[in-house]
Amino acid sequence: MKHLNIKIDANHVLSIINKIKAKDTSPMTLSFALQILSQLGLTKSNISGHVSNIDNVLEHASEISDNRLFYEKGLYTTSFVAKSIVDFLTAYGEVPKSVENKLVKLFNYLYTRRQTANVRASAYLVAAFKSLTDSSLLLPVVIESSIKSNENLGFSIPPILSIDQTHPILNLRLKHIWTDTFFKPSEFEIKAHGVYAIKRTTGDRILISSSDLGTFKQDDKNNAFQLTLNLDAKTTAGYYELDVTATPGSKKTNGHQKLLGIASVQIPLYMITEAKVAQATVTIMNTAREQHVADISLTPEKTYKASTASGAITLEIGQQISIDLNIVDSNRISLAAHQVFIQLTHQKTQQAITYTCTETITDKKPEKKSYKLLLDPDMSAAEFDYLSGIYKVDLIVGDSSIKAPILWHMFDLDLRFVGEAGDETKRRIAQATDISRQESSSPAGSRRAFTPNAIIGSGPTTAKPEIDHVFRAPEKRAPPFLALTFTILCLLPLLGLIIAWSVIGFNISNFKFSISNIIFHAGLISICYLYFVYWCRLDMFTTLKYLSILGLPTFLAGHRVLRAQVISKQQQTVSSTQSLNVKK
Structure with missing residues (x-):
């Protein structure tokens, strides 16, 4: 209207x-x-x-x-x-x-x-x-990072942005939601109000910076806003939020429009850091005599070589080894890593077994965390399948807050087991096959004990039994002789029809080329052909559908043909009777 x-x-x-x-x-x-x-x-x-x-x-x-x-x-x-x-x-x-x-x-x-x-x-x-x-009232704006193209989640749900602990610089861009064009920084002014630490368990927000961090610097060349976060040097890696507010700048046209999506936004931040091992100590003890054997201090990122001929630390029967680690970030603050593994790989067969280090707190201070692994070869002999020899000991550290994971070849360990190795281990020793190392944790990784259990690999494994698929046995069928006899009996009426036609004749002279005759015979032939197609490819319901289409005109035409024949015979009878009366 x-x-x-x-x-x-x-x-x-x-x-x-x-x-x-x-x-x-x-x-x-x-x-x-x-x-x-x-x-x-x-x-x-x-x-x-x-x-x-x-x-x-x-x-x-x-x-x-x-x-x-x-x-x-x-x-x-x-x-x-x-x-x-x-x-x-x-x-x-x-x-x-x-x-x-x-x-x-x-x-x-x-x-x-x-x-x-x-x-x-x-x-x-x-x-x-x-x-x-x-x-003309609203202006929708989306926030995204100018360093890496992320998937935008919405107006007030910007993607989680990663910032470096050593250089906490944040780069943002503002994008129009409909045209995907970036606004020039001169058109807006973004202010930062404070950084909050987020407790993942409770969701509490704790202010860790000034409530006014200033205004983002404008870079019209790259359409970016930049802000250097002045945080405390003791700020650790983890989840944070930055409160920002945007207002139209002096060069923004239609300044009367209300900004939708960036009036008061909490930008999720995830601070990442560089991790390194600050201290690593290996302690060897004699469990039978309860004696302290030796302490070995390892130099981070370097492989320790013992005074033995092979350069490996020899562990005699009845001895156990303890490895203590202290992992810190770039500010030398203890770091709680999500994954800390010690992996032992046999030098000859390359079969590996991996243990999870246990997190411990020293001096009852949460900030002083360390990781420990206590390995008793006598208790874990079955997990090694009693395979003696030199094992390569690697430290694997991974966490989402770490820039690059740690993979450190710490030392070589010479283990001796009392017992006979399994058949699979003997075969591997004989063939010296290279078994792929399993470097990703399995569902069993939740097991953590002071006396460790293997979580990745448990010594050599045997092949699983072959799966034999058993299909359903086919149903019993009639003997070929009986099936052939049934087919012949079905074809006998057709054979009888052909013989009768050859003896009596087709009687084509009496065929009348009327419409009903043509429709009846054509329908009859079509029905016979439909039965043949049904035998070859059609299903019952499709056949019945086509039969209902062909059957009705064939029935009506056949009825008309039979009626015409009856009338014709009656006329012939009347005419013959009249001719006899005339002769008399």
Whole structure:
């Protein structure tokens, strides 16, 4: 009606909307009302009484992860509600404070669902974002890193950005959500309000910096914003959040637009660091005599060579070895790594066995953490399959907060076991095959004990038994002689028909070329051919469908043919009777 220049009675429409709202307050009904009100061209005072409808609609939405809102009826409903709210707010000319945060969460959900196969939902999803970008009231902005292209999660859900502990520099870019074009830094001003440490278990935020970190530097050449975080030197690796606020700059056109998505945002930060071994000590003890044998101090990143001929540390029967490690970050602060393994690899067979180091706290201070492995070869002989020889001892350290994992060949260890090696180990020794080292943890990795258990490999393994697939035995069939006899009996009527035709004749002279005769014989031949095709490839239901199509005209035509033959015979009988009467 609007495009046809037909005048609309706004008061009458408002009365109808009020009557509908009195009966139905579902999200879709209220959204339709908001959409209609946005198209009437009413003044702000006329539609101000319907602003509360937005809060009523948003109250029905469900929340995900404290940053997304959606409706359980699906993406179509969520998109339609978002479009209606944006259109109404644009017509109203103001965004209430209670609506802004929820509107951002609503579009966060739509942004994560922008790849969908539902045509109707896709159309309204595009329409919602188009209304948002065309709005003269709102300006949607997305934050992303300028160093690495990450997947944007939404307006107020920027991706987790990694920063270096030694050089905590943060680089950001602002992007338009619809056109994917980057805004120039001169168009905006971004201020940092503080860095908060996040406790992953409770989610508590603790301020660890000044509440005012200043303004991001503007780099118009690269369309980037840069900020150097002045953090304490004792700041450890982990999860943090940076509070930022953006405002339009002096060169930004349409400065009256309200920024949506970057008014007050918490940017997730993950600080990474360089890890290194600060101290490593090897202790050898005699368990039988309870004597301390030796202490060996290792130099990090260098392989220790013993005074033996092979350069390996010799461990006699009845002795056990303890390895103590202290891992620190770039600030020489103890680092709690997620994965600390000691791997022993036999030099000849290359079969490996890996143990998990136990985390310990020294001096009852959480910041003084160390890792320890106590290995008793006599207790673990079965895990090594009693394979004596020289083992290469490697340290493997990995964690998401570490720039590069640690792989350090610490020393060689000469082990002696009492017992006979298994058959598989003997075969490997004889063939000297190269067995691939298993360097990734298995589900058994949760086992941690002071007397370690192997979590990766448990000595040599034998081949699993071959799987023989047993298929169902075929059902019993009739003997070939019986099947051939049945086929011949089925063909006997056809053979009898051919013999009868050869003796009696086809009687083609009496065939009348009428329409019913042609249809009847053609239908009969088609039915016979259909039976042949059914025998070869068709199923019963398909055959019955075609038979119903062919059977009806064949039946009607056959009935007409038989009726014509009866009438013809009656006429012949009458004519013969009349001829006899004339002769008499």
